[in-house]
Amino acid sequence: MGTSEMSSPRAATSSRLADADFLARPTLEVARSLVGCTLLRGRCLGRIVETEAYTDDAASHYVMRPRTARALIGSTHGLVYVFASYGVHLCLNFTTDALAPGAVLLRALEPLEGLELMRRRRHVEQAADLCRGPGCLAQALGITRALSGASVLSAFSLMLPEAPVDVIASPRVGITRARDLPWRFSLAGSRHVSRPRPSGS
């Protein structure tokens, strides 16, 4: 795994870039189709392997934190929404759905390029530990609260997968409300998905 950052062909550059319409679609659709996309921020590139959808359900910040989740108000879409979880860990979200409140939490990436920079930011060595979990992912990419409210497509390059992706749906992680909704989406068989691993992979 150690040579991937030098030798990997930039398969991503030949892929289609996501446009504004991609994030304007219904939140569940966006959350599912973000899995398998590659995300570039500066020199750091990774494949999205795990997301979660939040709309106007009881666990959503649209309901829980209407004051700070401004990016979720007013049917905006395509904006970055960053918040601190448990005071310390930043979580990176993209707002979605041109017609309703919604956001997708990015929970895990498979690191592809820029691993040394990620290691420096994360203070861990193992590639598998760099972007596994929302707080880890945000730290590895150098996300700050200042990015909240920015346009997703200006802050990142988002590239669509070249081949169909096998996605597993399961309940969302770490929430106390609306736990029954299977709105966590992960790449089948990926070792880079966070804990707890969805059953069946």
Added chain:
DNA sequence: TGGCCGATATGCT
């Protein structure tokens, strides 16, 4: 202004 809760991460058993 204090207290409670949480879309987490980590380390130890």
Added chain:
DNA sequence: GCATATCGGCCAA
């Protein structure tokens, strides 16, 4: 698998 550190956001008083 489980405990717990840690602190921002929110609301009650």
